[in-house]
Amino acid sequence: MDERQLLFKAQEGDIESFENVIVSYQNYIYNVIYRIVGNKEDALDLTQETFIKVFVNIKKFKGKSEFKTWLYRIAVNTSLDFMRKRKGVEEQLHNISDFKTPEDIFDDKMTRDIIMSELNKLKNDYKIAIILRDIEGLTYSEIAEITNSNIGTVKSRISRARSALKENLKKIPGFINIFDERRQL
Incomplete structure (x- = not known):
């Protein structure tokens, strides 16, 4: 089943279809949020919050843009809301290297x-x-x-x-x- 079909079923309330759509985006959304907020625990919480918002509002998605774009917008807005509440926090990136001295x-x-x-x-x-x-x-x-x-x-x-x-x-x-x-x- 392609993404459009899964989205349509998810909009009709099919939880399994919603989960299938989300699984393909969860790492991307987590990484975007993590880079904005700079904290793994906060990023995990905000990723979950983003997907809750998506679940609650999925019926509002009209397909005028790509689902990925709509999802990124929710993630960015959720992150910005969080950052407004938590000013002045230092960000750190995780170590992405495997074979370095x-x-x-x-x-x-x-x-x-x-x-x-x-x-x-x-x-x-x-x-x-x-x-x-x-x-x-x-x-x-x-x-x-x-x-x-x-x-x-x-x-x-x-x-x-x-x-x-x-x-x-x-x-x-x-x-x-x-x-x-x-x-x-």
């Missing part, structure tokens, strides 16, 4: 922590745009739909966010040297 792992974690710390200093609109584009790999049109913005605004936010992030990182003593040292190796 302890020094490489430490350098990578420090680099991610610094980048995420600086990313957290950006306005939420900029932060969300960068996460959805550069980390999640969504298209400009998908981001526009998720954020209820036009494509020009999305492109502008991403450009400004990248520039601001780059400028902030330049101000950190020794940070750029990390990249220069790696290029020489």
Whole structure:
């Protein structure tokens, strides 16, 4: 059964169809939320909250956009609501490396922590745009739909966010040297 059929059955109240649809998206949604809130436990809770909202509102999904886009919008809005309630929390990314030396792992974690710390200093609109584009790999049109913005605004936010992030990182003593040292190796 394809996704459209599963969605139709889920909208009619078929729990098994809803679960089948959700299973295919749960890792993506968790990763988006995790990158926004920066905490595994909060991301798990917010992922569950997102899917509860989807379940409660699935009948409102009209198919005017892709289901994935609708789902991402709910996840991003749920995350932003949470972040508004919890300002000032530092984000950390988990270690994604399997075959690196302890020094490489430490350098990578420090680099991610610094980048995420600086990313957290950006306005939420900029932060969300960068996460959805550069980390999640969504298209400009998908981001526009998720954020209820036009494509020009999305492109502008991403450009400004990248520039601001780059400028902030330049101000950190020794940070750029990390990249220069790696290029020489």
